[in-house]
Amino acid sequence: MYKMMTPGPTMVAENVRIARSVETGNPDIDIDFFDYYKETCELYSELLHTKNESLILSGEGILGLEAAVASITEQGDRVLVLDNGVFGKGFADFVSLYGGEPVLYTVDYRREIEVEPLREYLEKDHDFKYATLVHCDTPSGMLNDISKLCPLLKEYGILTVVDSVSGMVGNRVDVDEDKIDILCGGSQKAISCPIGLTLVTLSDAAKKMMEDRKTKIPSFYANLTIFKDYYENKWFPYSMPISDIYGLRQALINIKNDKDILKRHAIVAERTRNAIVRAGLHLYAENGYSNTVTVFTIPEGVTAAQIIGLMREDHNILIAGSFDVMAGEVIRLGHMGYNCTEENMKETLAALNEVLKKLGVKLKAELSYFIPEG
Numbered sequence: 001m002y003k004m005m006t007p008g009p010t011m012v013a014e015n016v017r018i019a020r021s022v023e024t025g026n027p028d029i030d031i032d033f034f035d036y037y038k039e040t041c042e043l044y045s046e047l048l049h050t051k052n053e054s055l056i057l058s059g060e061g062i063l064g065l066e067a068a069v070a071s072i073t074e075q076g077d078r079v080l081v082l083d084n085g086v087f088g089k090g091f092a093d094f095v096s097l098y099g100g101e102p103v104l105y106t107v108d109y110r111r112e113i114e115v116e117p118l119r120e121y122l123e124k125d126h127d128f129k130y131a132t133l134v135h136c137d138t139p140s141g142m143l144n145d146i147s148k149l150c151p152l153l154k155e156y157g158i159l160t161v162v163d164s165v166s167g168m169v170g171n172r173v174d175v176d177e178d179k180i181d182i183l184c185g186g187s188q189k190a191i192s193c194p195i196g197l198t199l200v201t202l203s204d205a206a207k208k209m210m211e212d213r214k215t216k217i218p219s220f221y222a223n224l225t226i227f228k229d230y231y232e233n234k235w236f237p238y239s240m241p242i243s244d245i246y247g248l249r250q251a252l253i254n255i256k257n258d259k260d261i262l263k264r265h266a267i268v269a270e271r272t273r274n275a276i277v278r279a280g281l282h283l284y285a286e287n288g289y290s291n292t293v294t295v296f297t298i299p300e301g302v303t304a305a306q307i308i309g310l311m312r313e314d315h316n317i318l319i320a321g322s323f324d325v326m327a328g329e330v331i332r333l334g335h336m337g338y339n340c341t342e343e344n345m346k347e348t349l350a351a352l353n354e355v356l357k358k359l360g361v362k363l364k365a366e367l368s369y370f371i372p373e374g
């Protein structure tokens with residue numbers, strides 16, 4: 001296997017892989033599994049600092065985003081879509097798909113969404129049922145400060161839907177303090193499981209919005225109310241992917257036991273950014289750096305495919321380009337969850353240094369991960 005330093009999926013710890021391989025029972029009929037599922041959801045909620053209920057859905061991260069929108073959108077609802085990245089803008093498609101009217105609040109993709117300009121905007125127009133916001137917009141590595149933006153939206157009575165699929169665990173998330181009504185997570189980013197699960201965390205206000213609908217949710221799989229009373233009734237709406245959930249449970253335990261996890265992400269991310277800048281390469285963003293991914297613009301005269309290809313061929317390390325409007329513009333180095341160690345970034349940047357030199361890129365200094373003394 002190659003070393004996988006992409007911004008999701010990440011490498012997966014051995015104990016998570018082992019947990020996924022143990023013999024499984026029947027999750028529909030074995031009543032003990034309902035406790036296992038519920039306790040796993042509660043552990044996840046605990047890590048996100050909330051008493052709000054979380055649900056594990058069988059489906060990749062996108063399902064969580066779609067389910068959030070499908071469950072609270074009705075025909076003609078105005079929805080504020082905060083857009084400073086590919087996933088940010090992408091919410092508008094889901095809103096339209098479920099009959100809502102997305103209103104885009106777009107800012108420069110190189111900059112985080114700032115509080116004061118948004119406040120000025122909301123002063124003039126705050127007639128929105130809910131707002132969507134991406135914590136870490138992975139294609140550009142843009143981090144938005146949900147601890148300031150969500151409380152601001154709530155001041156204007158706007159329910160908040162946050163995609164923190166690639167933000168959480170590597171960047172601070174406090175659902176209650178941040179006033180997040182629906183938080184979307186995924187298994188394959190900093191949680192460091194394989195692809196396959198998405199998690200949604202629901203406030204009472206979000207649940208009430210679903211119950212107070214005048215029209216039915218036009219979906220089954222993306223309908224979050226189908227989980228209502230699953231525990232009391234010992235009935236899941238569909239058979240649960242039990243091996244994935246065994247793996248998730250172990251990954252969450254790993255995160256809980258890793259007391260320095262946020263600090264490590266902060267240090268590794270900062271040292272990675274410093275290395276990029278010292279070498280004379282350019283970070284894509286001007287501010288709003290996520291601690292889970294570093295994104296830099298592709299130096300002149302070379303392509304993403306060349307860099308990614310040589311990293312794989314010469315060094316057996318997989319890194320990422322980007323997609324949508326970011327395609328061909330940037331290279332992305334993932335340092336999230338299980339990937340996020342000084343050793344991994346040291347090795348990755350040393351390899352990248354060789355690759356760029358081989359491609360004839362002139363660097364101001366060696367690209368290397370530098371650990372200051374003391």
Ligand SMILES: *Cc1c(COP(=O)(O)O)cnc(C)c1O
Nearest residue numbers: 061062087136137138163165166
């Ligand atoms: C990875 C990710 C998702 C899940 O979607 P993919 O199909 O894996 O691209 C959703 N939102 C964000 C911000 C992500 O990084």
